[in-house]
Amino acid sequence: MLTVDFRRLPVGPGHRVLDLGCGGGRHAFEVLRRGGDVVAFDQDAAELEGVANMFAAMEKAGEVPSGATAQTVVGDALDMPFPDDDFDRVIAAEVLEHIPDDMTAMREIVRVLKPGGLLAVTVPSFLPERICWALDEDYHTVPGGHVRIYTLAELKAKLKACGLRVGPHHYAHGLHAPYWWIKCAVGVKNDDHPLAKAYHKLLVWDIMKRPAVTRVAEALLNPLIGKSVVVYARKPER
Template sequence: MLTLDYDRLDVRAGTQLLDLGCGEGRHTFEAYRRGAHVVSLDLSHADLATTRTWTGAMDLAGEPPAGTRTAPVVGDLRALPLPDASFDRVIASEVLEHIVDDASAVAEIARVLKPGGLAAITVPRWLPERICWALSDTYHANEGGHVRIYRASELAGLCRDAGLEHTGTGHAHALHSVYWWLKCFFGMEDTPIVRAWHRLLVWDIVKKPRATRLAERALNPLIGKSVVLYLRKPA
């Protein structure tokens, strides 16, 4: 399940790409499949191990082009163990909302990005997230949970302060907003309606039927769960 548009980010063979807060690697996999040399960074050793297992399986299946490289790195977004201006592209998907000092994290993204390089930052969108917070404290008030709700304009300002140009905005995952509203409404319990909606999401991800793809495309500008900021570091 991808939150950002890889064509818009211009990810291609040979691109040096950093996937920040990669989790179990969902954004790493598509970049690697396209032939990008990917560094996947996260604080979780377990998640990085899962990412490496799946990229290894991709290697065995011959999915990435020959010579494509990937490397897991344990690190903190607020102080990246990486050189200045070392990446063509940087992805930070659904991670800044977990970080109290988000300004330091954005400054680090700008630091490691090459001049002229592109970045994509995704966070939960204000309205769907606000509804989740109103329905359930458990949704966000837990260890490692969400510490803030962003307005896209506020995040864009934070990026400008770090020296990044905001070049465009996208929205994604409207059907997931409904899932989380249901889950929050029922106290994060796994009720029959929540399970049913989850099955719908899995079916949609696997099968990609035209009807749900069109519905989500129409709903994304209204209730998309995630907002995507596309950014550029001036040359």
């Protein structure tokens, strides 16, 4: 399930791409399929082990274009072990809302991004996130959980303050917001609730089958209750 629109963040052979806070690696896998050279970066070594295993499985299955490379790196978003101007593209998907010092993380992104390079940032969108926080305190108070709710204006202003030229934005995963509202209403840790289980089954069906009815429904819901907002930006040329 991708949040970034790769039509707005074109990636291909010759592009060195950082997937910052990659988590399970969903965007890193897509970059590799498109022929980019991807670095999956996260502070969770155990999660990165699974990402590395998936990279190897993709290579074995013939899903990796010739010349494309992939690696995993453990580290801190506030002090990344990469030189200045190292990446053509940076993806930061659902990570900044976890970082108390988000401005330092943004400045690090700008530092490692090449002049003229492109950035895609995704965070939970304001309204769906605010409802989740209101319904269940456990949703955002768990260790490593969300520490802020961004407005779109705040996110864009912070990116601009770091020297980026902010471009278009869009919303994603409109079908997923109601699922999290249900989870928060019944208890975010209550995975066995019948309503939560039924809605989760619907989401899995949508992800696997991509039927037209849910694709149309999500397109209509995204501007209203999209779970994530995605902002695209460019680092100015020197």
